Amino acid sequence: xxxxxxxxxxxxxxxxxxxxxxxxxGSKNVTQYLKGGSDSRWWTIGLSVMATQASAITFLSTxxxxxxxGMGFVQFYFGLPIAMVIICLVFIPIxxxxxxxxxxxxxxxxFDLKTRTLTAILFLIQRxxxxxxxxxxxxxxxxxxxxxxLVMLNIIIGVLVIIYTVSGGTKAVSVTQKQxxxxxxxxxxxxxxxxxxxxxxxITFTKALEIAGASGKMEILDFSFDxxxxxxxxxxxxxxxxxxxxxxxxxxxxxxxxxxGKSMKEMQMGLIFNGLLKIPMQFFILLVGVMVFVFYxxxxxxxxxxxSAVNDVLNSPYAAQYQDLQDKKNTLEIAIKEQxxxxxxxxxxxxxxxxxxxxxxxxxxxxxxxISSKELIKKANPKAETNDKDYxxxxxxxNNLPRGLIGLLLAVILSAAMSSTASELNALGSTTTxxxxxxxxQGRSDKHYLxxxxxxxxxxxxxxxxxxxxxxxxxxxxxLVNIIGSIFYGNVLGIFLLAFFFTYVKSRAVFIAxxxxxxxxxxxxxxxxxxYLWLNVVxxxxxxxxxxxxxxxxLDKNNGLEV
Amino acid sequence: xxxQETTVSKQKFVWTQKFTLVLxxxxxxxxLFYLLMKHFV
Numbered sequence: 001x002x003x004x005x006x007x008x009x010x011x012x013x014x015x016x017x018x019x020x021x022x023x024x025x026g027s028k029n030v031t032q033y034l035k036g037g038s039d040s041r042w043w044t045i046g047l048s049v050m051a052t053q054a055s056a057i058t059f060l061s062t063x064x065x066x067x068x069x070g071m072g073f074v075q076f077y078f079g080l081p082i083a084m085v086i087i088c089l090v091f092i093p094i095x096x097x098x099x100x101x102x103x104x105x106x107x108x109x110x111f112d113l114k115t116r117t118l119t120a121i122l123f124l125i126q127r128x129x130x131x132x133x134x135x136x137x138x139x140x141x142x143x144x145x146x147x148x149x150l151v152m153l154n155i156i157i158g159v160l161v162i163i164y165t166v167s168g169g170t171k172a173v174s175v176t177q178k179q180x181x182x183x184x185x186x187x188x189x190x191x192x193x194x195x196x197x198x199x200x201x202x203i204t205f206t207k208a209l210e211i212a213g214a215s216g217k218m219e220i221l222d223f224s225f226d227x228x229x230x231x232x233x234x235x236x237x238x239x240x241x242x243x244x245x246x247x248x249x250x251x252x253x254x255x256x257x258x259x260x261g262k263s264m265k266e267m268q269m270g271l272i273f274n275g276l277l278k279i280p281m282q283f284f285i286l287l288v289g290v291m292v293f294v295f296y297x298x299x300x301x302x303x304x305x306x307x308s309a310v311n312d313v314l315n316s317p318y319a320a321q322y323q324d325l326q327d328k329k330n331t332l333e334i335a336i337k338e339q340x341x342x343x344x345x346x347x348x349x350x351x352x353x354x355x356x357x358x359x360x361x362x363x364x365x366x367x368x369x370x371i372s373s374k375e376l377i378k379k380a381n382p383k384a385e386t387n388d389k390d391y392x393x394x395x396x397x398x399n400n401l402p403r404g405l406i407g408l409l410l411a412v413i414l415s416a417a418m419s420s421t422a423s424e425l426n427a428l429g430s431t432t433t434x435x436x437x438x439x440x441x442q443g444r445s446d447k448h449y450l451x452x453x454x455x456x457x458x459x460x461x462x463x464x465x466x467x468x469x470x471x472x473x474x475x476x477x478x479x480l481v482n483i484i485g486s487i488f489y490g491n492v493l494g495i496f497l498l499a500f501f502f503t504y505v506k507s508r509a510v511f512i513a514x515x516x517x518x519x520x521x522x523x524x525x526x527x528x529x530x531x532y533l534w535l536n537v538v539x540x541x542x543x544x545x546x547x548x549x550x551x552x553x554x555l556d557k558n559n560g561l562e563v
Numbered sequence: 564x565x566x567q568e569t570t571v572s573k574q575k576f577v578w579t580q581k582f583t584l585v586l587x588x589x590x591x592x593x594x595l596f597y598l599l600m601k602h603f604v
Contacts, residue, residue, distance in 0.1 A: 089577075209603050219600060
């Protein structure tokens with residue numbers, strides 16, 4: 001990091017905080033604070049929704065995912081546009097008509113207070129934990145590669161977000177997200193162009209894609225019905241639709257983004273914007289990762305990208321074995337580079353096939369060396385994280401980008417962390433105020449609730465920093481948060497679908513079904529019956545089925561079960 | 564409660580061309596990815 005990098009990084013982050021605080025100053029009442037004055041236009045909503053979903057880990061981890069496993073991850077997003085249409089068609093008209101502050105508020109209108117409170121609390125637990133991880137995930141990676149203090153980094157990210165989110169509420173979140181998205185896309189686009197520029201002269205973009213394809217990185221679609229394969233066309237279309245419906249339709253951190261819209265049409269247009277652009281955006285980020293892979297076909301790369309894991313093994317009795325593997329990899333790299341250059345200039349298909357077979361054999365040896373390196377790391381430190389996909393892109397940035405651009409790309413990563421965290425804190429503060437505090441303490445002044453909203457937002461910010469600071473005490477916490485999300489999301493989505501489409505089913509049947517479903521889902525997860533993404537589908541289906549059965553077999557037709 | 568349920572049941576779901584466009588574009592993405600994959604794999 002040179003002075004210019006620090007200048008760009010600090011300047012960008014301070015600009016976002018000051019701009020957000022200035023542009024959103026003067027919220028006089030709780031409606032302005034929590035709904036941003038209800039004057040957002042569709043492009044602001046669309047960018048805000050995208051910025052909320054795209055956290056720092058999206059920009060650190062996704063290119064690494066493509067580097068190791070190719071473009072198949074894009075299938076995960078195929079259900080998202082379908083979910084956007086359903087939300088525009090069903091969810092938004094109802095939320096808009098009832099003028100709700102939170103998604104859970106609607107459930108009291110449709111069912112009763114206890115169903116509203118249950119879903120609000122499920123959201124607070126899950127999202128409160130997730131907000132901490134949104135801060136922790138980039139902090140642990142940046143502290144490992146840059147040597148920065150992890151706790152300090154957690155506090156800095158958290159405090160910067162708290163300043164403008166507490167001060168300006170929803171408006172501050174959406175105006176800063178526009179700037180953050182501009183920085184994110186600008187930085188990623190410059191990085192992409194530079195990677196292409198760094199490739200050898202003979203390697204055009206098309207040839208780079210050919211090289212990637214020959215190495216299996218362009219296998220975008222998988223139509224197989226393999227239940228254990230996480231990313232297939234079918235899991236993307238079915239599981240992805242359910243997951244996106246839950247996330248965008250019932251998670252307050254997203255619902256609050258479009259509830260700030262000027263009109264129902266603006267809200268719908270904002271989500272359509274997201275539905276049209278999300279897949280190309282993810283495709284582009286994955287493509288950056290594939291180009292990083294092509295770049296490393298012609299340039300030296302480490303055996304393992306996580307520097308702290310490498311340090312562990314180099315300071316252990318396995319150091320000599322690891323160094324031996326690295327030496328073998330260095331030799332292989334020279335051979336791979338020669339063969340890739342041969343492949344790129346050949347026109348004869350027969351000769352190309354021969355060279356391709358050689359390349360695949362060499363890459364297979366390289367993969368084997370990477371596997372062996374992970375085994376050594378595990379022996380040196382059984383607790384070390386051997387999956388290094390989160391470290392691939394940051395390694396590329398720090399070792400190859402010119403001065404100034406390193407600062408810009410670090411600003412991209414921290415901006416993404418801040419934009420997601422801001423939405424989460426804003427939603428946590430809103431839900432606590434509206435669904436728990438105001439609902440149970442009615443009759444106070446508007447100013448009182450405004451101050452309460454700010455207080456709860458700050459409190460959740462402090463909790464998020466606290467979770468981020470203790471997160472490294474747990475193993476696989478990031479996956480744990482995703483699993484917790486999948487355990488609750490399906491059930492909550494099912495409750496909302498019952499509310500929208502099954503007027504026959506009444507409140508008590510839904511509440512009991514939700515409790516039973518939650519127990520079953522936790523049990524299914526406990527016995528590891530299926531990949532956790534499918535819990536969303538099963539949870540939603542179960543709660544609908546059980547509520548329907550309870551309603552049919554009981555019952556007091558007016559209010560639900562006689563229990 | 565009954566009044567609220569009546570309101571919910573009267574909810575009309577208005578399909579517009581924008582929604583059709585989103586689904587068509589999604590299908591186009593899949594076809595493009597398929598062609599891209601066939602070309603480069």
